[in-house]
Amino acid sequence: MKFWNSKLKNSTEYIPGEQPGDVDTYIKLNTNENPFPPSKAVLDALRNSCNESLRRYPDPEAKDLRSAFAAKNGLKAENVFVGNGSDEIFSLIFRGFIEGTQTAAFPYPSYSLYNTLAEFNGIKYETVNLGKNFEYNMDGFLKKKYSLAVIANPNNPTGTLCGIKDIKSFLGKFKGLLVIDEAYNEFYGDTALDLVEDFDNLIVTRSFSKSYSLAGLRIGLAVACSDIIKGFLKIKDSYNIDRLALAGALAALNDTKGFNYNIQMLRNNKEYMEEMLQALGFTVVPSRANFVLVKHGKKKALELYESLKEKKILVRYFTSPAVSDYIRISVGTMMEIKTLVKELSVILEA
């Protein structure tokens, strides 16, 4: 670590869920990828974009995609920013909108990337515990003068939701910058996008990875007042989004029919998965996302995770104390769910 700076040396690495090389030999329910492929319209648009224009830089301001998302959501393009996945957006927030003298706050348990990014950027942070049933307690973010609060809504890995009324009421009292990570929003709606008009201290982020089945393309969006969007545009790498990702995301936004179909299938499968898991004796945390957090009285979470992995089924296990009794399972195809349930019943009987 001879040339590593102190932040790099002293920070905790974020470890994403396993992405095995021989992925096709697994039922992969560990990173909340959408089980259905991108729509035909999206794949066609991508293929058509594989042409000689790739010799040219992409639009550094992603104008078409920003305009399309704005038009679809009653916003202006100046309120929309495009990032290389919402990961890049979070990184830019910690680099551009808070400094070392200030303190951030994140829910616990939640997406631990926020903590990692704070450490990478030398930002102090505190955590605000979720309630007994993993419900949000927004008052916890008011107990100190936090300069930044980041909440995932629905939360990850719990799937629980903070209602828009509660967010609005919180924003009436909070003076720092509130980031709402809506990576899983589209599965059940109830977005904070509309609040951006009224609150200049709000950033709402979106992702094409989950609801649009485009995790492989890396597209995230941030919606905020134009002053914040200008800051993002100033600090980002000049050409942060490649031409194909821009083309794919644009086609995905325009394919409302394909999108709605995907979401409806996902909801059906989730309902089925929840029922089957409950029938096996699992406690299922009510989720508004494309995954469920579950635990079982008979088997420890780590044991379940390991036994499933032996059967070539990947789910997510967390060492973090608040959720170490649980495993998180992404909603799969019907066939994947049936195999999961079958293997789980064998494991539970053993």
Place this chain on the structure above:
Amino acid sequence: MKFWNSKLKNSTEYIPGEQPGDVDTYIKLNTNENPFPPSKAVLDALRNSCNESLRRYPDPEAKDLRSAFAAKNGLKAENVFVGNGSDEIFSLIFRGFIEGTQTAAFPYPSYSLYNTLAEFNGIKYETVNLGKNFEYNMDGFLKKKYSLAVIANPNNPTGTLCGIKDIKSFLGKFKGLLVIDEAYNEFYGDTALDLVEDFDNLIVTRSFSKSYSLAGLRIGLAVACSDIIKGFLKIKDSYNIDRLALAGALAALNDTKGFNYNIQMLRNNKEYMEEMLQALGFTVVPSRANFVLVKHGKKKALELYESLKEKKILVRYFTSPAVSDYIRISVGTMMEIKTLVKELSVILEA
């Protein structure tokens, strides 16, 4: 700028060359894009990758691409890192391998992104002037204890080269981290890649934007000792490179024939362009890249830039004093060069 932090507020934005929306109405010789399309093998590989696998996250470690580049260059995969364009690599260097108490040094004139990134990250920096003919003076980087030196080789926007012997001799004396930006290397060779084995304080970066005609895909590489590569992997966003960019870059690396053909055509065109510009009375700085820096006794650079823009030909004009007498022209297709020369001769006669 209510929520902008002090670094964001007080830094100078990097402004890339114009990317007009109606790009096809221009002869675009302002951002050093390769005038030839990506090879058929690359476009085919990309189209074949537009499939349902895009619902899945890409390989967070880009193992295939790193191995392929390593094998091709007598390195190990552990010596190679893949970034979302070399821009991301530079950003990571300033975030992970230098801190606010240290000082960096960059040549002047050179790629001003280095200066911008230092500012964004609160890093002090000084500049080391190139010589009268824009030749490198590496001793200038030894006059103080710089913790980081970044040089572009060939340099941008001058096209001038620092020989490998000089770099090796410099590395024998320099105790900081040396970054050699080889974005334009492949047009004429003479790489510092091999020095990475012997020096743990060297990072060599490469780009697929220029020599591989893939500016639209955003792929850059960093080559360094494994300890530095581990640092890059720790600090980067989990999934920084999308599946299509990975597939395109891998196909490009494997298509040696297409690559060699492209480079040969580019060299031919550059030679022709230089001859024609000299015939028009331009002073041409000897360049080892896919662009030339030129000036003319009869017309000011800004006037040339503006007159060409009126004729729908974009070249690069810099306000920076050391090069404000010059325009930088990317090597185009034969037809583009002929049109450029024709229009320049009209402008010069006016």
